[in-house]
Amino acid sequence: MAGRKPEKPLSKSENTRNALLEAALRVLSEKGLAGTRVSMIVKESGYSQGTFYVYFENKEAILYEIVSPVLDKLYEVAMGFWEKGELYESVRHAIRSYLVVYSENADVMRILVEGAASKDKALERLYMDTRRRFQQRIHRYLTAASKNGQTEDIDLEVAAFALGSMVDSFAYWFYVMQPKHKRSMDIDQVSTTLTDLWCNSVYKREALRDG
Amino acid sequence: MAGRKPEKPLSKSENTRNALLEAALRVLSEKGLAGTRVSMIVKESGYSQGTFYVYFENKEAILYEIVSPVLDKLYEVAMGFWEKGELYESVRHAIRSYLVVYSENADVMRILVEGAASKDKALERLYMDTRRRFQQRIHRYLTAASKNGQTEDIDLEVAAFALGSMVDSFAYWFYVMQPKHKRSMDIDQVSTTLTDLWCNSVYKREALRDG
Amino acid sequence: MAGRKPEKPLSKSENTRNALLEAALRVLSEKGLAGTRVSMIVKESGYSQGTFYVYFENKEAILYEIVSPVLDKLYEVAMGFWEKGELYESVRHAIRSYLVVYSENADVMRILVEGAASKDKALERLYMDTRRRFQQRIHRYLTAASKNGQTEDIDLEVAAFALGSMVDSFAYWFYVMQPKHKRSMDIDQVSTTLTDLWCNSVYKREALRDG
Amino acid sequence: MAGRKPEKPLSKSENTRNALLEAALRVLSEKGLAGTRVSMIVKESGYSQGTFYVYFENKEAILYEIVSPVLDKLYEVAMGFWEKGELYESVRHAIRSYLVVYSENADVMRILVEGAASKDKALERLYMDTRRRFQQRIHRYLTAASKNGQTEDIDLEVAAFALGSMVDSFAYWFYVMQPKHKRSMDIDQVSTTLTDLWCNSVYKREALRDG
DNA sequence: CATGAATGAGATTTCATTCAT
DNA sequence: AATGAATGAAATCTCATTCAT
Structure with a gap:
């Protein structure tokens, strides 16, 4: 009861979004900003190139x-x-x-x-x-x-x-x-x-x- | 007698090299590292694309x-x-x-x-x-x-x-x-x-x- | 019963790949290895320059x-x-x-x-x-x-x-x-x-x- | 007297020409035709880029x-x-x-x-x-x-x-x-x-x- | 939702050749 | 005769983004 939010299960779309964010962080950490490609992020996330643009307008x-x-x-x-x-x-x-x-x-x-x-x-x-x-x-x-x-x-x-x-x-x-x-x-x-x-x-x- | 070296005139190639370095600095200052293209540097310098690679291996x-x-x-x-x-x-x-x-x-x-x-x-x-x-x-x-x-x-x-x-x-x-x-x-x-x-x-x- | 496999229709990507291979062969035949450019192959195939590199690492x-x-x-x-x-x-x-x-x-x-x-x-x-x-x-x-x-x-x-x-x-x-x-x-x-x-x-x- | 040509000393220009030919052969042998550049030949010969075109119309x-x-x-x-x-x-x-x-x-x-x-x-x-x-x-x-x-x-x-x-x-x-x-x-x-x-x-x- | 095929503009780099000195 | 600086056209390759399915 310590102020914890009750864990609402994430919707499918929230899941994908988070997966992309986490993948992006991993790639950015390893490659740096200039060295990061959208293709790397989606590869790391397991999703496809197109999916990226469903969730984010651009890089x-x-x-x-x-x-x-x-x-x-x-x-x-x-x-x-x-x-x-x-x-x-x-x-x-x-x-x-x-x-x-x-x-x-x-x-x-x-x-x-x-x-x-x-x-x-x-x-x-x-x-x-x-x-x-x-x-x-x-x-x-x-x-x-x-x-x-x-x-x-x-x-x-x-x-x-x-x-x-x-x-x-x-x-x-x-x-x-x-x-x-x-x-x-x-x-x-x-x-x-x-x-x-x-x-x-x-x-x-x-x-x-x-x- | 002030210890200054008599200014040897720069050779043609030294001139070009310096011109490229200066142009590069101007472009880098304005555009940042990630935003700088070789094409911008040569344009700024007035020399041609090929000339850049005569003097520098790469960016x-x-x-x-x-x-x-x-x-x-x-x-x-x-x-x-x-x-x-x-x-x-x-x-x-x-x-x-x-x-x-x-x-x-x-x-x-x-x-x-x-x-x-x-x-x-x-x-x-x-x-x-x-x-x-x-x-x-x-x-x-x-x-x-x-x-x-x-x-x-x-x-x-x-x-x-x-x-x-x-x-x-x-x-x-x-x-x-x-x-x-x-x-x-x-x-x-x-x-x-x-x-x-x-x-x-x-x-x-x-x-x-x-x- | 003639042992022939029923011809599975080729996927879109297989089709493109084959089209590039065939175009490459035509160009290579005419121009020779040293005279062949990727640009010629893609022109012959009707696809774009970028598509070539989707399917092949290089020439x-x-x-x-x-x-x-x-x-x-x-x-x-x-x-x-x-x-x-x-x-x-x-x-x-x-x-x-x-x-x-x-x-x-x-x-x-x-x-x-x-x-x-x-x-x-x-x-x-x-x-x-x-x-x-x-x-x-x-x-x-x-x-x-x-x-x-x-x-x-x-x-x-x-x-x-x-x-x-x-x-x-x-x-x-x-x-x-x-x-x-x-x-x-x-x-x-x-x-x-x-x-x-x-x-x-x-x-x-x-x-x-x-x- | 066995039919040997008396060795006329080579003129300066013949010397250069031969040096380029020999250099070219060495480079071609090592790199192959497609891999040979004019720049390699002149480097190997010790002469300058321009000299090549004094003696040969082109590659x-x-x-x-x-x-x-x-x-x-x-x-x-x-x-x-x-x-x-x-x-x-x-x-x-x-x-x-x-x-x-x-x-x-x-x-x-x-x-x-x-x-x-x-x-x-x-x-x-x-x-x-x-x-x-x-x-x-x-x-x-x-x-x-x-x-x-x-x-x-x-x-x-x-x-x-x-x-x-x-x-x-x-x-x-x-x-x-x-x-x-x-x-x-x-x-x-x-x-x-x-x-x-x-x-x-x-x-x-x-x-x-x-x- | 998710896909993956396709794109094309544009970036880097190469290199035979020219030409003024 | 020799140079070497400069060129620029063209080649390779990249990659964010689009879009039909």
Whole structure:
């Protein structure tokens, strides 16, 4: 009774749709955006070429549907807890959650980066919007702290973006570019260091001590 | 007597080669990697289709030649001054130089990001290698400071990468994704904030005060 | 009850495939291997350029499919009767059959010769293998006769190859190189002479008289 | 003084021409006719692309110049001795000489076969003409023998072509198709067998015994 | 719903040949 | 005599998309 939706059985058409989405993700993960062909997706899905166009208008459409929910999840999970708890802990929680979701969707994030850089309008916008949402949220939070005299005297708008960038870019390097077997550091260790950097950089030492 | 080499006139073939490289950069900047066709490059250059293949084996070859020197320049310029001066100033100089070169080559950096994300082996490696070079250099620098008791007690390896990422990712957002007319902040202002964040995050407050 | 399979109607795709094969043969016959373009084949077939690549990986693939069955037929027809009948007659039957099938497939044989000479690995091997199969079969046959003391005292291995070559090369000249209107001799006449040469060259005169 | 031409030193232009011819032969031997590019020839020769067209009108021209003299030599050497000596010996001498020259020019012969089969007009004609010259010569010789009652009662025109074909085709297989290391038989052995076949096939046994 | 055959525009690449120097 | 830069027509192959069944 824990808020779980009762599992409605999926209709035949929903099944096919999902199968195509999953197949697309698998192919995109392996081949990258530029290397993915519709023919690969349908082959992977087991359905036929024509079926693809029953469910998606074109190649870009399926892309958007794959990337979009991951970004929403990322935002929701990382920003949900924020503001409720104590200073250091709420930062740490946000960072750690971000890394967890990122690691689970590293392939999608790679695709997003590729697409946004390639001037694909839809993905470029998705990417920008998400980063701005993060920035604004962080900025709002820092401003609040600054009103309590807890922050150092720096440009909080730039800081908000820079710190968000730091975590995001670290995640990209750590989970996307780095081959799995080379990751010597574990997520808790990393989260702690990132949180230390974040907090040291903007908060006064006293503010941290007091929480 | 200023040490400048007397400018040897370029041979005909060197001229053509350069013209193609420049045309390629223009097209890549406008269309992105995935959107660039050899036909566009030759049209832009004024040469014929066949001429392209006299000078470059294929599309990837010209790509590498465009991206590679920019990365070298970026490293050289940003890391050159490092270690010589006073703590805060040397960080600031590095960051500012990085941003300057980045802004002058924003288009190329976008291409690099797209290419590395797209699993193009050559560019992926170029990207990784460069980031690692930066990380190692920063790490070495932080370690030196830590031996003088100047750093906070954090994981310097992660810090090195995270701080490098912060600057790089900020630059990407600021110069690549952001349309020019929306950039309200100027480079000095931004450099200062980034330097503040950087220094606050790793160095002890005393160390900063003393230089 | 005549053992004929009821003719299953060919599927759409089988039809297209066959149409391409037939068109390819026509073009290859007229233009030769080096002079044949995929564009010519599809034009001749009435299908579009893209359709070709739905059915065949590339030019070489369709080539192999055209040549290979002809060689099998040639071997089967020429060697099928062999050994059953009387000496002279079985040789004559084999030679005549060879010439008949050769004349019906002269164009294909020309292509095979061109392809094998051009160092196309697949065709070179096909050519070699077929010639060796013939040689071995003839050699076996001559050896059997030699055990009955019916052959002259010569190197039967060389003889086997040389006699096979004689018939094959004659057929090539007669049906491939010679323009049709210049062929004054008819197939029976020619078969008889070739059989005479063959038999005289290896068999003892007595053996021939006795059969 | 044995008829050797006094070696006039070659002019510069003759040198270049020869260098190109030799380079062309090397490339053609390795790559086959269809696989040879003008660019390969000039690279092999060390001269430049433009130089090729100073000496040869086009690609076909150099081809003809390479093949033509070999055919002349083949005819001259094989047919020169003919008719002078005793029956068996003159046949054997002709066959052996043919094989010797063939083996020395196997690469060229392969090119000729490829070119003739490919419907290259010039080479097709060269090939046909040469084979006809051989046939006519052999035919004339057989007819002479037949007037002395030395031949079996068979169609001498067909025989002439068939026997010529036999030797030629054997040589092709032996020196062109067969990789060198697989040739177990030596030229004397082979010549003898071919001569035996030839003589047995057309001459009366008595004629052979008497010479 | 699903199919799979067919398409054709367009991308990459090749290469014999020309020509000004 | 020799060069080598430039060409451009043409060949191969790709692939997102359509559509009749």
